[in-house]
Amino acid sequence: MHYLLMIYSNEAAMMNRTKPEQEQMIAAYTAYTEALKKAGVLAGSNRLRPSTDATTVRIAGGKSQVLDGPYADTKEQLGGYYLIDVPDLDAALSWAARCPGATHGIMEVRPIWNMTSYP
Secondary structure, three states, rough: EEEEEEEEOOOOHHOOOOOHHHHHHHHHHHHHHHHHHHHEEEEEEEEEHHHHHHHEEEEEEOEEEEEOOOOOOOOOOOEEEEEEEEHHHHHHHHHHHHHHHHHHHEEEEEEOOHOOOOO
């Protein structure tokens, strides 16, 4: 089953890390990604640009509205994700707990709703 592991963290705190702290974080994510690959469960992953680069689209009164920036103003922003293919939720939760994002933010684990099997 596919699960999306979403990494939420405080962008401002992340941007204010020292160079050695940034290098340490990159090394931790690289090791985690390699562990996912070695286990054969990685289906995809990417880091996201800062939420200030986001564009929000919504329909109001039948008209499309395009807004710069994220939809919600929150303390933590979605910074990246891993798409994994594991047998069950327990396995997904185990991988989420091992992600470096769990140490500096929160991990949201969500099962993928396979729309190709939807009637």
